[in-house]
Amino acid sequence: MKRWMIMCLGVxxxxxxxxxxVYRNIMKQIAQGSVAQPPVVVTAMKVVPQEWQPQLxxxxxxxxxxxxxVTTEIAGLVREIRFKSGDEIxxxxxxxxxxxxxxxxxxxxxKAAADLAQVTLTRxxxxxxxxxxxxxxxxxxxxxxxxxxxQADSQQATIDKKTIRAPFSGRLGITLxxxxxxxxxxxxxxxxxxxxxxxxxxNLPQQQISGVAVGQPVAVLSDxxxxxxxxxxxxxxxxxxxxxxxxxxxxxxxxNPKRLLLxxxxxxxxxxxxxxxxxxxxxxxxxxxxxxxxxxxITADKKDAKGxxxxxxxxxxxxxxxxxxxxxxxxxxxxxxxxxxxxGQLKLKNGTPLRIDxxxxxxxxxxxxxxxx
Numbered sequence: 140m141k142r143w144m145i146m147c148l149g150v151x152x153x154x155x156x157x158x159x160x161v162y163r164n165i166m167k168q169i170a171q172g173s174v175a176q177p178p179v180v181v182t183a184m185k186v187v188p189q190e191w192q193p194q195l196x197x198x199x200x201x202x203x204x205x206x207x208x209v210t211t212e213i214a215g216l217v218r219e220i221r222f223k224s225g226d227e228i229x230x231x232x233x234x235x236x237x238x239x240x241x242x243x244x245x246x247x248x249x250k251a252a253a254d255l256a257q258v259t260l261t262r263x264x265x266x267x268x269x270x271x272x273x274x275x276x277x278x279x280x281x282x283x284x285x286x287x288x289x290q291a292d293s294q295q296a297t298i299d300k301k302t303i304r305a306p307f308s309g310r311l312g313i314t315l316x317x318x319x320x321x322x323x324x325x326x327x328x329x330x331x332x333x334x335x336x337x338x339x340x341x342n343l344p345q346q347q348i349s350g351v352a353v354g355q356p357v358a359v360l361s362d363x364x365x366x367x368x369x370x371x372x373x374x375x376x377x378x379x380x381x382x383x384x385x386x387x388x389x390x391x392x393x394x395n396p397k398r399l400l401l402x403x404x405x406x407x408x409x410x411x412x413x414x415x416x417x418x419x420x421x422x423x424x425x426x427x428x429x430x431x432x433x434x435x436x437i438t439a440d441k442k443d444a445k446g447x448x449x450x451x452x453x454x455x456x457x458x459x460x461x462x463x464x465x466x467x468x469x470x471x472x473x474x475x476x477x478x479x480x481x482x483g484q485l486k487l488k489n490g491t492p493l494r495i496d497x498x499x500x501x502x503x504x505x506x507x508x509x510x511x512x
Contacts, residue, residue: 186479197389199339202339216322224329253284344386350410356410373391421481422466425480436479450493
């Protein structure tokens with residue numbers, strides 16, 4: 140029992156000694172001033188004006204200038220295919236030849252009948268001059284000749300339909316038709332698309348219609364070709380606004396000389412609207428959005444409790460403007476040339492000491508390109 144009491148007394152003395160040392164240190168620091176807070180490491184950048192082209196942005200779909208599924212107008216057996224999938228062809232080029240042997244034989248028969256009608260008409264005209272037959276017989280012969288020639292022309296048209304040609308120049312798609320295959324009227328032979336240039340259709344809210352006009356330049360980006368911009372211009376604005384969405388459809392024509400863009404792709408269209416403006420810009424990471432407004436932290440040269448120079452954080456309210464990529468335009472609240480904290484501000488409050496380390500900077504690109512990690 141005595142030993143246990145001695146042990147407890149020793150523990151109490153040790154705790155009292157530690158408490159006394161801590162108390163003495165705290166009192167010493169209070170006597171010397173407030174406890175010094177270590178500086179918070181942040182990144183920062185100086186805000187300077189940048190020239191900014193106002194743009195209207197939308198996501199649209201690419202569409203061929205001319206596009207069609209080439210089909211058969213008449214039934215027949217495929218005798219010959221004169222193209223390969225993916226070929227570039229000219230207007231009028233023969234794509235498929237259907238079997239027309241029986242039609243050609245019938246055409247020869249009809250031409251022979253027309254020739255006979257011509258001979259009969261010539262002979263009867265001679266007899267009419269000799270008053271051997273009546274005028275009615277010659278009229279009948281002329282009508283018969285016209286009928287025979289019309290039948291021959293109709294048969295020739297049927298034969299021509301069995302030669303399937305390209306209605307315009309463009310690129311062919313993939314075909315599944317093979318020689319010997321029987322095609323019915325309306326069966327698809329191959330798709331044909333004219334893709335240079337190519338259209339992009341996109342919608343804009345009715346509030347932005349005033350910023351769009353025919354002839355304005357358009358920049359198109361596609362996820363299929365990262366970092367590559369395709370240039371075009373607005374060529375048409377729809378004559379009505381969609382009553383459901385209150386959007387208006389815009390058509391732009393985009394140059395596609397390498398035929399990289401294909402119908403059916405989606406692309407991001409940016410239409411230059413109005414004159415260029417100068418904005419103070421910041422990375423989006425620099426702005427903190429709160430229910431009571433948007434704020435940023437700027438750096439201020441002040442003095443600590445001992446009177447030594449110290450870099451401190453100062454929170455200010457701002458009015459953000461339009462965005463462009465990683466950047467946000469600042470309309471009000473930050474003076475030109477101010478040093479603004481771009482990351483690490485979650486640990487800050489007014490008066491927090493700072494240490495700037497820009498070894499790793501947040502993204503600040505006008506046209507960011509996503510990178511696969």
